[in-house]
Amino acid sequence: MKLIIKFLIKVATVIALSYILPVLWSGFSNPIVSTPMDAVKVALVLSILNTFLKPIISFFSLPITCLTLGLFSLVISAAMVVLADNLLAGFQVGGWIAALLFSLAFSFISATVENFIVDKD
Secondary structure, three states, X not given: OHHHHHHHHHXXXXXXXXXXXXXXXXXXXXXXXXXXXXXXXXXXXXXXXXXXXXXXXXXXXXXXXXXXOOOHHHHHHHHHHHHHHXXXXXXXXXXXXXXXXXXXXXXXXXXXXXXXXXXXX
């Protein structure tokens, strides 16, 4: 049940960011996702990429991540968003800086909301 709630929080975060980020910064297309079904696809693809591909890339880029004191992990997160952008037709992010901003906002908002809603035991 917690897995479904966490996934729905991620979908709601993608929908919210698709309307908030284009207003805050012009680097985004308006809106980021076309339909709510595209938001479900984005949340699913990002979850799969972050679960399976990101740990592999993080492992192989560990030396550069250590040299940059962990800042390269932000580049890896942005790369996951750009990869999701390339895989999905209904999801547009306007470049690497926009992907980095989306990735930071997505991680922060979804983790905060999950902490307040799901982890209340």
